Amino acid sequence: MxxxxxxxxxxxxxxxxxxxxxxxxxxxxxxxxxxxxxxxxxxxxxxxxxxxxxxxxxxxxxxxxxxxxxxxxxxxxxxxxxxxxTQSKITLGRQIHISTLYFGEILQELEAEVKTGSALRQAANNKYGMSFRVSSDLSCRTQYLAGLGFVERSSKKYRITSQGRDFLQLLRSEKLISENNNNVESNRYIRLKLTDDFAKKCEQQKIAPEFVLHKLMAYYANIETDFLIH
Incomplete structure (x- = not known):
């Protein structure tokens, strides 16, 4: 995936x-x-x-x-x-991680020390090639992690919990996360700037751009795409 x-x-x-x-x-x-x-x-x-x-x-x-x-x-x-x-938080966390960039990696960033949201956004950009333009790009991830009991937030700082450490160890044992933070998975994703026309049309039709792109990827994954590279 x-x-x-x-x-x-x-x-x-x-x-x-x-x-x-x-x-x-x-x-x-x-x-x-x-x-x-x-x-x-x-x-x-x-x-x-x-x-x-x-x-x-x-x-x-x-x-x-x-x-x-x-x-x-x-x-x-x-x-x-x-x-x-099973109602397993580990299972849910695993499914989120394997489909979402910079999810388990946040726990990796918090493993050694507590960090602010600003520090986590900076790490996302410098170490993982993520470009978070607004705080909500990070806050949704930290809310998911907090909802699973993997992180806690206090005084605008985040820290990893014991359950979070166990989950991080699981990701490492299954080789689902790299311990080399400087390796960016550039071959697995691209960053797109939405055109004004596309963004405006999505807004007019009240459709999330993410939903449209997801449908397009699913469509092209199931058809012959040789014509695209000739």
Whole structure:
């Protein structure tokens, strides 16, 4: 799985585990439609927009917890069923890490000392080739980590917890994270500057740019692309 720079969207990030499990529980008894999930989010999280529903489903699919089996029809994956049964924070954290750049690496940065958000953003740029233009690019990651109990925040500083250290060790044992912080995974992702026309059209149609790009990647991954390189 390719790791992307986007973090997606999950309602109630501060209670990431319980929020994710609640959504997976909704799919426990079989396939559900987009409209059914929209009603679920409206009832449980006061979410009423199709765009937010779409982003949530895209995130759960990106983490391989759900699978789109037909147009706007979704079901649990085997990983999703396992997470629902085990309720393992390690499993959820692993799925986020393998699909999201600079996630477990934050724990690696905090392993030796506590750091501010500013220091973590600087490390993301200098060591991992990430370019965080706004604080929310980092805060979503730290909220996920805090929601899993892997980090704690106090006086604007973050520190790794014992559970976070265990998770980091797991990533290393499975070779899912490099201990050489200077190696940038430049062959696995690119940074794009959205054109004004594209950004404006997404805004007009109330569609997240990340969702459009995700769909395009999924489309091109399933067709012959020889014509693109001739």
């Amino acid at each position: 390719s790791r992307g720079s986007g973090t997606g969207y999950i309602p109630d990030k501060s209670n990431l585990m319980s929020s994710t499990l609640a959504m997976l529980e909704f799919f426990k008894d079989g396939e559900k439609s987009f409209s059914q999930f929209l009603l679920f989010l409206k009832s449980n999280y006061n979410i009423e927009t199709e765009n937010t529903t779409r982003m949530t489903l895209t995130t759960l699919c990106k983490w391989r917890l759900l699978h789109e089996v037909d147009f706007k029809i979704y079901k649990l994956t085997d990983i999703g069923v396992n997470l629902l049964n």
